Amino acid sequence: MIWLSWRQFRTQAIVAGSVLAVLAILLLSTGFGLAHLYHVSGLAGCQAKHSCHNALALFSSGLRGSVYEFVFYIAIGLIYLGPALIGAFWGAPLVAREVETGTLRLAWSQSVSRSRWLIVKIAMLGLAGMAMTGLLSLMLYWWSQPAYEAAALARPDTGLSISRLTPLLFGTNGVAPLGYAAFAFAVGLAASVLIKRTLPAMAVTLAIVGLVLIAWPNWVRPHLITPVQSTVALRAQSVEGLSISSHAISLIVGANRPSSWVLSDMAVNSAGRPYTGPPTHACAAVSQSYQDCINSIIALHLKEAISFEPASRFWALQGYEAGTYLLLAVVLAAACTWWINRRRLA
Amino acid sequence: MTPETPVLKTTGLGKRYRTRWALRDCTLSVPGGHVTGLVGPNGAGKTTLLNMAVGLLAPTEGTVQVLGGEPAGSQAQLARVGFVAQDTPTYAGLSVADHLKLGQHMNPGWDAAIAEDRISRLDLDPKQKAGKLSGGQRAQLALTLAIAKRPEVLILDEPIASLDPLARREFLQTLMEVTAEHGLSVVMSSHLVSDLERICDYLIVLVSSRVRVAGEVETLLATHYQVTGPRCDPAQLPADWQIISASHTDRQSTLLVRSDTPVVEPGFTVDQIGLEDLVLSYLSQANSTAARGQKELETQR
C-alpha cells in the first residue's frame, strides 16, 4: 500500500519539491544579503540609544522598496497559499480522481482494507504537506531573523514595526503553518469523499480553506487565550487623532506596545464606558489649537483601556492554534475513513 | 472451501439509489465450481449486484455472502475474491510493470510467476503505460491482476462488453484457461448471451432489477421446451406447464414451457430450446409484463 501511495504521489511530490527548492534558492541568495545589511548598518553591536537609532534608520531605508521586501511578501504569501494548494491539489483529488477514473474499484479489490488504503494515503500526503509547509516557514524564519531582531530594538516611530504576533505574521511563524497544512489537506480529503468529483472538490476546498484562514485571526485567535486587559491613565502621546462633531467626540488611541498584539485600545471615562464627548470647550471652539483640545481632554482624567496579547504568549498561542487546526484535521480525516467504510462509494 | 458453501449467496438483497431500486428481492445461491453467467439488459442491476458481492457497495436491504463471508469484510476475504470491474479500470499513468508491483505489494498471496508469465504471453511491454494499451490489452492486464492474487472466486463485470471480437475471444480463452488450471469459480456478467453461451454452466437472468431465472444451464435446457401447435387458450393447457412466453397467430400458438416432467401433448410439436432463445424468452416475458403493467396504469387513469 505504501508503494502504491508513493508511486501515485511521486509526481506531485516532485512538483512540490521543485517549488520548494526554487524558493529555497531565492531565500538563500537573498538571506545572506539581508544579514549583511544588518551588520553593515551597525545594528549588531549598537549599545547606545543614539547609535542604534541611526543604525535602525540605515537598516530600514535599506529594506524599503528593496528586493528583500519583495521576497518577504512572496514567502509570506506562499506560506498561506501552500496549505490551500495542498488541500486542493493533494487532498481533493485523493478519492475523487479515483472515482472518476474507476481505479478505486481496482484499488479496493486488492487484499488491502479500504481503511488501510486511506490511512496510508492520509499519513503520507498529510505528513508530506505538513513537512513542506514547516520547511518553508523555517526557511523564512531564518531569512527574516535580522528584520525581527532589528524590530526588537526599534521604537515605533522609526517605522520598522514587525512583530511575530501581528495577525499576518503570526500564521507564518512557529508551528501554526503545520496546523494549516494538516487542516487544509483534511478539508480537501473531506470534499473529495463527499463530492466525489475532482474539480468541484478543489474549488470547495480552496473556498473553505481561504475563508477559514481569513476569518480565523479576527474571530477565533483572540479567544484562544483571554487577552490581557490593562487600564492606565490616558496620556497625550497616546492620542493619535480625534474627530469632533457638534455633540460628540471620538479619540483614536494607540498604545506603545510594538511587540504585543493589541486587540482593542480606547479611551474610557471613569465609569469604564468609551469616551464619546461631549466636546470640551477647547475642542468645540474654533479659535483653540489642536494641542489645546488634547490638553483639555487629558484634563478630564480619562483612562486608556487596552486589550492585548503580550509577546510572552507567542508560543502558547501558537500551540493552541496549531493544536486546534490539527485536532480539526484529525477529526475530519477520521470521519472520512469512517465514511468510506460505511458508505462504500464506488 | 467446502463444496456446500455457495460462491454467491444472497437473501432478499436490494439496493436503492435515492428513490430508484437498482436491485430488489434478489435471492440466489450459486454453488461452487461453476462458471456462472449473469445476463440481463443494460441497467438491469448486474453491476449493482456484483459491486455488492465484492463489497464496493453496501446493500440497502437483505444480505450478500461470497464464499460464506461478508464481502470485503476482512483482508482474508478480499484475498479470496478476484474482481475485474466494469470497463476494466487501470491506472493510466502507471506502467504494466507498475501494475504488477501494485499487485505484489497489495496482495499477500500474490503469485509473481503467474503474473509475469501472463504478461509475456500477452506480448505486453512491461514499460508500456496502461493508458496507452488497447482495450483488449487493458482487460487482459486487469484480469492478470485479479488472477495473480490467487483468489478462489473470480468476479467479472462486463469485462468484454467494449472489446472487438478477437479481443473477446482471447479474453475468454485466458479466463477459461485459468479457470481450468486453478479450479476457480467464476461469476461473470454480460448483456449478451452469446458471450456466455460457451463458457458458463450456471446462469442467472436479471431483468429490471429482479432475478427472472437462475440455475444450472444443463437443467435449464432440460426443463424448457418450445411447444408449437394449433391456436389454444393458455388457460386450458396442462396445469404443471409454466408458460414463460407465448405468441399466437390466428391459427398457431408458440409457447416456451418450463416443466420438470417431460412435455408430451398430442397435437403439439415439442422441441428442445437453445440457451440464447431461452434467455431471450425470459427477457421478452419481462418486457410484456412491464407493458402490461403500463396498460393497467393507463386504464386506471
Place this chain on the structure above:
Amino acid sequence: MIEFHLDARSGLSPYLQLIQQVRQALRLGLLSKGDQLPTVKDVVARLAINPNTVLKAYRELEYEGLVAARAGVGTFVTKTLTDSSLAAHEPLKADLQGWLTKARSAGLDNESIEALFASTFRALTEATIEEEVR
C-alpha cells in the same frame, strides 16, 4: 495429438461436438491406442469453453471405454475404432469424388449438392430405422 474445433452452426452442443470429434479421429485412424488427448486446460484455452464441458465429454468417452484418465498425467486413448472398414474408405472416397464430378458437370452448385446428399442420406437412414422398428 488432435486439435478440437467448434462449429457454431452445427446445432450440436460443444460437449457432443467434442465427443464426436474424438470418435471421428478414432475411426479415421488419426488417434490410436496410447495417444494422449489434449489437456482440459489446453482445450479451454483454445476454444474458450467451460472446463466442465471438456471434463464431461472426456468422462463420457471414458464411460464408453474409449479413453482412460491417468491422474496427474492426462487422458489417453485405450481403444481404436478403426476396423476392416477403414480399408474400404479409399475406394468409397474415389467413388464419391466421381459422383461429385458428375453432379458438378450436371450443373449442380455446392448448395444443391449438399442438399441432395443430405436429403438422400436422411431418407435412407429413416427407411433403415423404420425397417428395424418393424
